[in-house]
Amino acid sequence: MTTLQRLTLTPLAFALAAAVSGQTLADTQHNGPTFSGNVTGGVLDVSDRDLDLWAFRAEAGVGGIYTVNPSLRIRYDLVADFANAINSVDEQTWTPGAHRQDDGEIYIRTARVLLLTDFGSFGFQPRVPSGFWGQIYNNIDVFEYNRFHAQTGQNAIFGQAEQGSDVLSYGTPRFGGFQFIGAVLTTNAQNDQDFDVYTGRLIYNQGPLNFGIGHTQVRRPGIDNLHRTSFGIGYDFGMVQLGGVYEHNDDRENSGAASDFDAWGVNVSANLSDAWSVSLGYAENNRNLDLDNDAWVGIVRHHFNDKVYGFLEAAHYDRTDNNVAAGLSVSF
Template identity: 80%
Template sequence: MTTATRLALAPLTLSLAVTFSGAVVANDHHAGPNFSGTLTGGVLNVQDRDADLWAFKAEAGLGGVYTVNDGLRIRYDLVADFANAINSVDEQTWTPGGHRQDDGEIYMRTARVLLMTDYGTIGLQPRVPSGFWGHIYRNVDVFEYNRFHGQTGQNAIFGQAEQGSDVFSYGSPRFGGFQFIGAVLTTNAQNDQDFDVVTGRLVYDQGPLNFGVGHTQVRRPGIDDLHRTSFGIGYDFGMIQLGGVYEHNDDRENNESPADFDAWGVNVSASLSDAWSVSLGYAENDKNLELDNDALVGTIRRHFNHNVYAFLEAGRYDRTDNNVAAGLSVSF
């Protein structure tokens, strides 16, 4: 079965799983389905490229939770991303999902079922945002367009991807703010290897402090033994939030390859008032073959309420194209 076929079947698989779950627990409590979405749109001006109206984020979906009994809940989520279908993506730009070959198509961002028990959570996730990225890199991932992850095209600073597919995961119960999460991913169904990515992380999130450390082993075309270790930390002082992340990529077959590098980033955000906030971040990597890069990004937001804000953002890169972005974000 090809990757395209598997992705096309992913929503159907989720639908059948939820339907089956619903048949089993039809007489029990169901919170949902709850509908939600975000549209962040405006203007993107990339160096040496015409300014363009741009969908920085365009998501809509539904989710809910079945409570079977005191020891088992079943959560489901199905979210579509429309940015690829809206934007005109080229080598100087990127769109959430990072799959340029799907330019013009609706991208299924989330399709998952979670079995939540007293002993932890099992995730069956054909498509899902990366929990590894979300837990460890979140304190520097605070910008609208300049997000640094491995799927941001020419301006990618880190190797870690923001989106995952074919994910089987386990998350332990929380103990004093600590949680362990492990996962395996099958990103290539045609290479005679069931698990292409094996990853685990320990995270802490309690009060103003959060941090996480994780390790990932990746096998992908051209790289059979890539190891990635990441550490992220953040602290909320109230008005000021500080964050940082460090990533080490070790290509154990070829330490001269572009996949063997270190990267790091720091960020400071400030809530100036209920209406205004600002963020300033810096990140860099030391890739081989003169592919190293660094970035300085700043954004200012005008908040109208919790669901609506306007923003102005600028990113300056050492080797790749600078950009300016402005727009409005509405969530529901």
């Protein structure tokens, strides 16, 4: 075991030992399993491509929590994404879970176990949606199809991925709305390096204000030393919500590469009534090699209740294909 591995696992061993002392597994209480999911389907029209029926989301999963004692809870989640198996993905389109364009396969979107203790949360997550994306970019990630993250094919504006794999994480307890989360990821199991990605973020979320700042160091094939710094902020005025994010990607091996760029986005959303809501967003990057791009996106939603809504979304890109999407979303 390396020194880094010892430093990573020793706090976990201490916290777990303290939490379970005097408690047997037979005393645990199980809240679950709870089943949930979402199906969002409709029509996608991308410029220079045939109109297509599309599964924007199609996922179902199970989760629950074992309470060992007041100091230790064990949470589990397993979620499968079926959109990739439903859609016919090409280089003009993308599907959740299909960032490697391996269409036709059911994608395991979430497979994780979390230890929730008085000393913080410890995550063992072979597959999981990126908390970095979800907590820093969330104020602009409000659309059904045009989501801008690094795994959206030609729609990608930002360098940050939305899906992570092989994630070992730790989150501190919350202090006055603040929380720090650190994680390491193993994205390549054959490069003689246990951890390929190091990331940390400081999050604040209390009342109408939320913001987060984070830094990530990435090593992957073709990129040996990429540093990404991100800052996101949002404020909820009640009827209107404002959000923004800025991302700086520093490829310290090659500043002229496509991976070295800045990107930013802003969004305004409004609840017009209990039944109607709208959002308008703008995002751009300044990628090298004539790969820069910008986009305007707007969406109108009609909410039948808190589980069902219909939507109409349209996006205009400077360099890549425009699109229009319409459909219905049902959660259960």
